[in-house]
Amino acid sequence: MRYDCLSIAGHPVVETPNLDELARTGVRFDRAYSATPSCVPARAAIFTGQSQEKHGRVGYQDCVPWKYEHTMPGEFSKAGYHTQCVGKMHVYPARNLMGFHNVVLHDGYLHHNRNKYSIPVQEHYDEVDDYLHWLRQQVPGADLTDLGLDCNSSTVARPWHLPEKLHPTNWVVTESIDFLRRRDPDKPFFLWMSFVRPHSPLDPPQAYLDLYEDADIPDPPIGDWAMTDDPDLDGLSPYTSKGLVPKRRLKKAMAAYYALITHIDHQIGRFLQVLAEYGEKNNTVILFTSDHGELMGDHNLFRKSLPYDGSARVPFIVNDPGNRLGLGNGKVVQEVVEMRDIMPTLLDAAGVAIPDSADGGSVLKLAAEESGRKEWRSYLHGEHTQGAQSNHWLTDGKEKYIWFSQTGEEQFFMLEKDPQELHNAVHDVVYQDRVNYWRSVLVKELEGREEGYSDGKQLIAGQKPVTVLSHIRSE
Known part of the structure; x- marks a missing residue:
């Protein structure tokens, strides 16, 4: 999810009422970046609290084992928290718990898991993905490829073909709600709700696509440095990362992308309601962010990995419903924060020691109500x-x-x-x-x-x- 797709950030089209409320009653970090803006290296920073130079993943490469002594869920587990992830992990091996007590896994379509005989460890997709097992119990023979959309196609969209409750976004929240039921009541909990969408495939439920298909969606910005011709017709490829995409196709893709974001927003609202019903909302600190953005036609570019804000800049909201941390309501922070800051921030909020291996910092010092610039990084180095x-x-x-x-x-x-x-x-x-x-x-x-x-x-x-x-x- 790119940084600007929030109503409260001034987006002219996207509707995000629940995220707006988290920002309105919490703190929004307007200059949040993913230093290595693709799934694998960004998640290494989230898990370890480390810069890319330190965690060692400076681009996208699957099938490299994840072996880190200190991880965010691991530190919470050691501190007595009941820890759970629901959704995307994107680590290797896929069932690596990374310090969680349990993972209910849906990584989306991973090519190395699908192409069983192309990797040394034959970890086939239908052997490791919990969502696919569950989906096939609901719809025998179902698969993630049924729509004909590829996981890296950012320009082709169509509506979800099954009941909305079977969509992966709903599933993440359904399983997260079930964790609230099954968790150890004598322990505090750390829950990572990890949505695959709005990453492609662009497959929102029809009701959400209807919100945007006829909307007046602004054209993407095109810089004076951007490519303006497409001699190889790259824009016609469903997997393109650059090119001149037919206007109608692009508008449909943008509408579907925005629809997926509103879908996630509504499901987050669903979870927050249940969190309140369990009496835990005012006892929980919430951090919302994304591992990278999506260029979605900016400068005739698509997908991620590039250094432009559409790719590398992300939303980042911290909310403390119980107001125990002294955060300012509706505050907007301009200091540059990054994925490596998530682990120190949440450990700090819980009063858990931050391991020396982390080189990120807690953003709580920036979010506190007292005014004045705190000592913080003067710049961020990113790469891919x-x-x-x-x-x-x-x-x-x-x-x-x-x-x-x-x-x-x-x-x-x-x-x-x-x-x-x-x-x-x-x-x-x-x-x-x-x-x-x-x-x-x-x-x-x-x-x-x-x-x-x-x-x-x-x-x-x-x-x-x-x-x-x-x-x-x-x-």
């Missing part, structure tokens, strides 16, 4: 291996510098003046001091990295990208 589009980027929330490691191409955006990243100002004379400053920061960030992108004096383009750093591969 992506073939020829492998990239590194830096932002303080006001400016953004991007360096494409394979070509040496640079981009610079003044986010305060140009929030949609429409103008690449890297060659503007007036900003050369800022470009030089950010380039020097990245030189230092990458100095000593195994890829050889920096010698401490300059950036070196064309070095071979590494998706998983050696200290993780060797474990």
